[in-house]
Amino acid sequence: MTPYEIAELTGFDDGNRIPSLPIPEPEALAALVTDSHTAISECLLNTGLEGDLEALLWAQTNAWHRLLSDLERRADSLRSQIKDLIERGDTSEIGTVELEQKMEEAKHYDARIEVFTEALGAAVVCYEKEIGRPWFPRTGSIKGNNYTAARLNARDYLKAAANKKNTANFPAGTPVIAFGDRSIEDYNRVWRILDAVLKQFPDLVLHHPGDTKGFSVIATAWANARNRAQVAWPPDFNKDKRSAAFKRNERILTIEPACIVTFGSEPITLNLIQKAERQKILIVQR
Numbered sequence: 554m555t556p557y558e559i560a561e562l563t564g565f566d567d568g569n570r571i572p573s574l575p576i577p578e579p580e581a582l583a584a585l586v587t588d589s590h591t592a593i594s595e596c597l598l599n600t601g602l603e604g605d606l607e608a609l610l611w612a613q614t615n616a617w618h619r620l621l622s623d624l625e626r627r628a629d630s631l632r633s634q635i636k637d638l639i640e641r642g643d644t645s646e647i648g649t650v651e652l653e654q655k656m657e658e659a660k661h662y663d664a665r666i667e668v669f670t671e672a673l674g675a676a677v678v679c680y681e682k683e684i685g686r687p688w689f690p691r692t693g694s695i696k697g698n699n700y701t702a703a704r705l706n707a708r709d710y711l712k713a714a715a716n717k718k719n720t721a722n723f724p725a726g727t728p729v730i731a732f733g734d735r736s737i738e739d740y741n742r743v744w745r746i747l748d749a750v751l752k753q754f755p756d757l758v759l760h761h762p763g764d765t766k767g768f769s770v771i772a773t774a775w776a777n778a779r780n781r782a783q784v785a786w787p788p789d790f791n792k793d794k795r796s797a798a799f800k801r802n803e804r805i806l807t808i809e810p811a812c813i814v815t816f817g818s819e820p821i822t823l824n825l826i827q828k829a830e831r832q833k834i835l836i837v838q839r
Contacts, residue, residue: 576664576665576668577668578668579667579668579670579671579672580671582668582669582671582672583671583672583674583675584675586617586672586675586676586679587675587678587679589613590610590613590675590676590679590680590683591679593606593609593610593613594606594610594679594683597609606683606684607684610679610680610683610684611680611684611688613676614673614676614677614679614680614688615690615691617669617672617673617676618673618690620669621666621669621670621673624662624665624666624669625666627662628659628662628663628666631655631658631659631662632659634655635652635655635656635659638651638652638655639652676688681774681777686770686774687770687773687774687777689763689773689785690706692706694706694709694710705724705782705783705784705785706763706784706785707763707784707785707786707787707804707805710784711804711807714808724758724782725756725758726756726757726758726781726782727754727756727757727758727811728757728758728760728808728809728810728811729750729754729757729758729759729760729810729811729812729813729814730760730761730805730806730808730810730812730813730814730825731747731750731759731760731761731768731772731813731814731815731816732761732762732768732805732813732814732815732816732822732825733761733762733767733768733769733771733772733815733816733817733822734767734768734816734817734818734819734821734822735764735766735767735768735769735819736767736817736819737767737768737771737816737817738767738771739771740771740774742839743768743771743772743775743816744771744775746814746816746839747759747772747775747779747814748779750812750814750837751779751781754811754812757781757811758781758782758783758784759772759775759776759781759782759783759784760783760784760786760805760808760810761773761776761783761784761785761786762785762786762787762801762821763785763786763787764787768816768817769785773785786801786804786805787801788800788801789801798821798824799821799824802821802824802825802828803828805825806825806828806829806832806834810834811835812834812835812836812837813825813826813829813834813835813836813837814837814839815836815837815838815839816839826838
């Protein structure tokens with residue numbers, strides 16, 4: 554008897570068996586997420602708990618993001634295992650069965666990822682509708698879906714670029730840097746100028762500082778409204794300490810942008826302008 558026949562006879566289960574139950578349709582789960590967020594918002598608004606609404610909705614949205622990120626990591630690992638099995642070329646019964654099982658497991662992961670991607674998209678839209686500000690993960694990226702364009706972390710973007718892969722973490726398009734002060738609050742002015750830039754570069758991928766206030770919040774909202782992929786470049790204080798913002802400015806210029814649009818005159822913004830001028834990059838100052 555083969556090991557698989559023994560396992561089936563004894564009822565052994567290693568914990569990785571693919572469930573036979575159906576997976577919900579992506580739209581169904583997305584609708585449930587929307588209803589859940591709406592119900593919570595209606596319950597807390599205009600009550601003594603309204604001040605807790607933002608933190609609660611952020612945490613719920615982040616829960617979907619973390620779950621999806623974990624599934625994608627597992628799926629990537631599984632695809633590597635499948636690649637190794639194929640390259641090994643084991644045509645024995647055990648080798649064939651193992652490959653088939655891994656491929657079935659990969660399909661199951663893909664189906665789960667599709668469903669949870671839609672759920673995350675719905676959660677992001679609900680958060681932004683109720684709170685009035687864009688949702689961006691503190692770590693990792695959001696791939697594009699039926700609700701939002703891709704929102705990428707610079708680390709994921711640079712990794713994909715280094716591997717020369719046209720993946721979801723390296724969207725095709727013209728890179729444009731939009732950079733501004735944390736004190737900027739004029740939505741209309743920023744949106745008007747970015748709309749003009751979009752006319753010049755209809756396929757633009759927007760790169761911005763990734764701050765949690767000021768210009769970056771406005772830029773994130775604009776990119777989402779215009780369905781443009783965006784890459785956030787927050788400073789890495791753990792790695793670069795006090796010089797983090799200046800080191801970030803050096804890294805963001807490595808993408809060789811078609812142009813840079815700057816807003817404001819805070820020291821960090823001026824530093825980026827000076828570095829870009831030395832590299833002879835087209836700069837539009839507003």
